[in-house]
Amino acid sequence: MSAAVRNDLTDAQITFDQLRNTPDALESLQSRLFEVVHTNMLLAPCSGAFYFLNTTVNDSLPDKSYSGLYLKYANIYAENTIHNEVCLFRGFSTIAREKDINLHSTWQLETLAGSFPEIDKLMSDKKEASSDSYFLTPVYKLPDTWESVRFFCVPILDAYGTTIGVCGYEISSLYFSLSLKTLGSGQAHIFGALLTEEGDHYTGQIAGNQSGYFPPADPTFFLENEADLTTFRSKDTEFIGKIQEITIGATDHMVAVMLPAAEYHALVQTVR
Known part of the structure; x- marks a missing residue:
């Protein structure tokens, strides 16, 4: 140009x-x-x-x-x-x-x-x-x-x-939500997000799941990092997932993948 x-x-x-x-x-x-x-x-x-x-x-x-x-x-x-x-x-x-x-x-x-x-x-x-x-x-x-x-x-x-x-x-x-739908891999409620830090929280864009599941419409999350996993809170809903920080040119962002916390804990109980 x-x-x-x-x-x-x-x-x-x-x-x-x-x-x-x-x-x-x-x-x-x-x-x-x-x-x-x-x-x-x-x-x-x-x-x-x-x-x-x-x-x-x-x-x-x-x-x-x-x-x-x-x-x-x-x-x-x-x-x-x-x-x-x-x-x-x-x-x-x-x-x-x-x-x-x-x-x-x-x-x-x-x-x-x-x-x-x-x-x-x-x-x-x-x-x-x-x-x-x-x-x-x-x-x-x-x-x-x-x-x-x-x-x-x-x-x-x-x-x-x-x-x-x-x-x-x-x-x-x-x-973004239509073009980057996540594959469930057996878990129909896994979804992804591209987030940017804004003060004490992260916000961005969400990609739903190919199964048709789509998480809450508000793409604002408060994060709590643990040893292996991250807890994401959006309003009254909690999710469990993983993050990876990425740099695009002069800006820092974060890719995240997560699923509802209740479903994650149920999976853990099933494995146990």
């Missing part, structure tokens, strides 16, 4: 700074970059793809926003998204008409700053970045929707290595 932005600015004979407050130039750029975003979205296991640039059609407005394209799959119902329709969540509405796709029901022209703190931090970072400065965000409630999502983000760099935007993929909690 960094190369695509630089090449398109060169072809249009404008600088990145000249994009600001120039709707025609921003719309033209989105039209030319659509295929890059769309093609990579089709190739990756994800529920959406995007790019945001640190520029806007109108910087005199009270709320700062980022110009860019944000494409999503509409009506995900299975892990296979091959036949899913693509819709425009953020970007110029003319792009949707031009590419013959629908607008999302909560479409907006630009993405408001403040919606995703990690992306804001990357945008405001003046020092040079590198192509391996990628990260996975915590889970967010997507503005104006019922969806919870997390983003895999990579900086967009200019020719001098300075960050001018961010691009990446959306992984919605619904897509």
Whole structure:
């Protein structure tokens, strides 16, 4: 995406700074970059793809926003998204008409700053970045929707290595639960999760079981580590399982697998 932005600015004979407050130039750029975003979205296991640039059609407005394209799959119902329709969540509405796709029901022209703190931090970072400065965000409630999502983000760099935007993929909690169902291996209520630490608890995304079992909808857990196993508490429910810490770029997360504590203790009694 960094190369695509630089090449398109060169072809249009404008600088990145000249994009600001120039709707025609921003719309033209989105039209030319659509295929890059769309093609990579089709190739990756994800529920959406995007790019945001640190520029806007109108910087005199009270709320700062980022110009860019944000494409999503509409009506995900299975892990296979091959036949899913693509819709425009953020970007110029003319792009949707031009590419013959629908607008999302909560479409907006630009993405408001403040919606995703990690992306804001990357945008405001003046020092040079590198192509391996990628990260996975915590889970967010997507503005104006019922969806919870997390983003895999990579900086967009200019020719001098300075960050001018961010691009990446959306992984919605619904897509995560459908695409990463756990195998029961004889235990129908085992399930997995990808969690991120937030203060005194962990929260994230849950993958149900292929048997059809799905744990409580609230993906917030308080952990209590023991010698071999971990106790997970979510509201009034307790689970027993194992954890493994993972690092994705500049961010730390945790993979967990667990089953209801009552079922675990019953299994122990059966073995005894």
